[in-house]
Amino acid sequence: MAASVEFSFPSTSRSTISQNAFLQSVHNHFQNVMEYEDDKLLEVAISYVPVAKIQMCAIERMRSLQKDIKTGSLDAPEMHLEEAILIELVKWFKTSFFSWVDCPPCHFCSGATKHSFNTEKRDAKVTIRVEIFKCTLCDTETEFPRYNDLATLLITRKGRCGEWAKCFMLFCRAMKYDTRLVVDNTDHVWTEIYSPILKRWLHCDPCENVIDAPLMYEAGWGKKLDYIIAYSKDEVQDITWKYSSNHRDLLTRRNMCTENELITTLIAMRDKRWEILSLERKKFIRKRLCTELVDMMKEREPNENEKSGRSSGSLDWRLQRMETSWKPYVWNVGEHQEVSIKYRTSTNTYEIALLDGTTVKSKKSWENAIYEMKDIFRKEETDWKMTYLARTEGSENAKISWKFKVDNNNKVIDRINIRVSSQAYQSGKIEWILCYDDNCTKIPKESEKHFTLENLNTVTEFTLTAYLSGGEGRTAWQHSQILRQGTDSLDYPMEITIRLRNSS
Known part of the structure; x- marks a missing residue:
């Protein structure tokens, strides 16, 4: 049964964002998400995507599914083309475009390395930090920059969940999907895609090649979630409740700020962004938001697909993070x-x-x-x-x-x-x-x-x-x-x- 939580919706002040560190980070993410709306960058990004091949594979997937349904060998709902294209896009990104890096090979002898330490930020536009790894064979140090510049990620095509989610979101925006970047405060990042056909946001994790399995982090990975915030060009939203089947337990871990402070901050930032939107767009987003809020009040039990542990990264790395079942x-x-x-x-x-x-x-x-x-x-x-x-x-x-x-x-x-x-x-x-x-x-x-x-x-x-x-x-x-x-x-x-x- 869902926890009984009372939310008040105060007036939206235009005052300076709270000095609370967590709320400051929310504000920064909301500002940074606008980088995905650069028309020139989106034009470059779409040139990397084999759109025709993805569409062809999507059509073949639908035909195969329809054949199995008609012959009675599969009991499942029919798939829409939009959904099939998204499945193929995630698959292409995971298997053909981006690469996962736990520990980079030694740049001198190609031997295995272990993380040693991190350096300070170099260039805020290009890297978040630089991780230093030491070779287990020759002791040579190898640098692994954690890039946050989207144009750079199109070239390097490697990293961990942060780089994966950022680059994948860029492709989704280039494909004209209504997309938002999802940041989990317990250290993971993914995306959500809005489906006009299903009339809801679809969880989409490119690292795992998984779509529409939001409870997998709690049920499969064993995460103790607290705050999950979604950011797009139009809105910022606390969507934590969608990713948990135990709201009462979840609420006990939310201590970065009061619920009232969080709501006040989100509404203030949202209203400021909405000043440039048309009345029709604001009406659409409000309706969509209300539907989502109602859906998030319901607790749901995880299905079998959501009970699997993490697949991205080496097993040793996942075991260290306790993110495997x-x-x-x-x-x-x-x-x-x-x-x-x-x-x-x-x-x-x-x-x-x-x-x-x-x-x-x-x-x-x-x-x-x-x-x-x-x-x-x-x-x-x-x-x-x-x-x-x-x-x-x-x-x-x-x-x-x-x-x-x-x-x-x-x-x-x-x-x-x-x-x-x-x-x-x-x-x-x-x-x-x-x-x-x-x-x-x-x-x-x-x-x-x-x-x-x-x-x-x-x-x-x-x-x-x-x-x-x-x-x-x-x-x-x-x-x-x-x-x-x-x-x-x-x-x-x-x-x-x-x-x-x-x-x-």
Whole structure:
């Protein structure tokens, strides 16, 4: 049940913005968001976007969805072209345009680095700060500037959530979307796009390639949210309540200012900006704002898509920030006589399918369905358009395990068929080991695409583990790869098929 919170709407004073540091930051963000309205910059930005290709992919996506709905293989609402184009825009930005950087490679030897310290601001127009990383091999210092200049980001095309959100918002404005930059006070940034068809703002996180899953930060990442403010050329709005399913608990963490001070400040800034708007535009925004305020009063339970942990950044980095929902996971089977558990690296998704191909369950993100792991991450090569699982940079070896268990006392495993893929370069090594009861069997390289164990009698659980090691030079971590495939591939580089039989 939503917390009972009383809001008063005082008169909008034109007085100087409060000296409160948080309110000052809100004011600064609202001023800075006007940089996205530079016509010359928007013209440059749109030249980077493959608009025709995105539109074509959107149409193909709609046709495929409509076909699945008509044939009865999918129960889902039809998709509007506007929504399909947005999905393809986010996908293109994530997979082809921008790159994530946790720790940049050493500029001298290309070795792994660790953060050392930050320098003061250099040029307020070009950088926010400069992070200094020290190489773990040669101790050389490498600089990583955190650029905030939009024209510069079009060239560098790398960073973390701040750079991602700023550059993506620029493209959205260039595509004529009504867009706002969303700043989470607990250290994350994303965007929202207004849909005239759905008549509401859509949460859109380019780092995660996720649309319309606002509860994922609280439910999936485990964030303790306090203030989430949205900024656009027309308005500034506190939208925190949309991103939480526990308003009462959320309210206890809002101590940067009083609710009255926040509302007063937002209305004052909004009214000042509205002085240049037409009456029709102001009428439209007021109506839209009222609808949003009513919607935000409702608490909603998170769906399955919103329960996944963060996917952007290395696993070590996410674990340090406590923004992943990973914990040892066991695949429970037993409801059906035969099932296949499949993983697709390109989309970072798992599926459980029946013998006839019908999908009965899906799960997002590779680390959300593994039993054990060490020094491994999912790598996307935007230049070569390939994706795979590999060792973390600087690590000598890595492992990843999946565990399967029969959750039915009347069933045992009769047959296991495994299909996986490995790619080793130079002296890189990969070993796949299947363990059940007190037995462990190595899967030979030539059998990776068809390895079968039958007549297992009393087996009710097993684990499949990949060990990655070897390699040469500074990029040794990259010389052992598993489940490698193209970023556009729809194949499954891993499939484990399990057939059961009665235990008696």
